[in-house]
Amino acid sequence: MKHLLFLLFPFLLCAQSSFDKAQKLFDDGKYEQSKPIFETLLKYNPSNLKIIENLGDIAGSNKSWEDAIFYYKKLKELKPSEANYFYKYGGATGMRALEVNKFKALGMIDEIKESFERAIELDSGHIDARWALIELYIKLPGFVGGSETKAIRYSNELLKLSEVDGYLSRGHIDEYFKRYTAAEQQYKKAIAVGSTIEGYKKLADLYKNKMKEPAKANAILQKIKDLNSTPKKNI
Numbered sequence: 001m002k003h004l005l006f007l008l009f010p011f012l013l014c015a016q017s018s019f020d021k022a023q024k025l026f027d028d029g030k031y032e033q034s035k036p037i038f039e040t041l042l043k044y045n046p047s048n049l050k051i052i053e054n055l056g057d058i059a060g061s062n063k064s065w066e067d068a069i070f071y072y073k074k075l076k077e078l079k080p081s082e083a084n085y086f087y088k089y090g091g092a093t094g095m096r097a098l099e100v101n102k103f104k105a106l107g108m109i110d111e112i113k114e115s116f117e118r119a120i121e122l123d124s125g126h127i128d129a130r131w132a133l134i135e136l137y138i139k140l141p142g143f144v145g146g147s148e149t150k151a152i153r154y155s156n157e158l159l160k161l162s163e164v165d166g167y168l169s170r171g172h173i174d175e176y177f178k179r180y181t182a183a184e185q186q187y188k189k190a191i192a193v194g195s196t197i198e199g200y201k202k203l204a205d206l207y208k209n210k211m212k213e214p215a216k217a218n219a220i221l222q223k224i225k226d227l228n229s230t231p232k233k234n235i
Helices: 003-026 031-044 048-060 067-076 084-096 102-106 109-122 126-137 146-159 163-176 180-193 197-210 215-230
Strands: none
Touching: 003 031, 031 146, 048 067, 048 084, 067 084, 067 126, 084 109, 084 126, 109 126, 126 146, 126 163, 146 163, 163 180, 163 197, 180 197, 197 215
C-alpha cells in the first residue's frame, strides 16, 4: 500500500496543480481557457463537485443551457442537500425553456418551479430562488400557473429576509403590471433602507422608460455618478 501511495503521489500533485491553474483562470473570468483543464480533471475525478459546478457555470456563461443542465443535474444528484444546485438547475432549465417551442416549454414549467421551491426548502434564507419564482409567476400566463398573488407572497418573504430585496421585488411586480406610481414608491423605500446603486438604477429606468420623466431620470443618474465617484472610507 505504501508503495502504491508513493507511485500515486506525483500524479496527485500534478492533478492539484492543474486544478489550481484551472481555478485561477476561472476566477479571472478566462472560462474558455479553464474549461478543457476541468474537463480532463473530471475524467479522473467524476464526482468532484467543484469541477462539475465550474463546468456548469462555464456552460451557463456561454448560454449552452443543455450542457449547464447536464452538469447541474449531476450536482443535485450527487449532493441533494445543497440548495444552490437546485437553484442553478432551475435557472438553466428556465433559460432553456425560452429557446424551445412553446409546447415543450410548458412541459418544463413544473420542473423549473419545483427546483426553486426545493432550493428554498433546503435553505430558508435563499433570496435568489425567491426572486426567480417572482419572475416566473408574473411572467407565466394564468392558465399555466402564473399568479401575481404568489409573486407577492414571495416578495413578502423577501421583505422579512432583506428589506431592500423586499421593496425592490415589490416595485418590480408593480412595474411589470404598469402600476408605475406604486413601483416608484417601492423603489424609494428600497433606497431609504439601504439600497444605493441598484435602487437608484431601478428608479431612473422607471422615470426614463415608463413614466416619461427625463428630468427626474437625469437627476437620479447624476446621483448614481456622485455615488460612484465618492471615495470609500477605510474602516
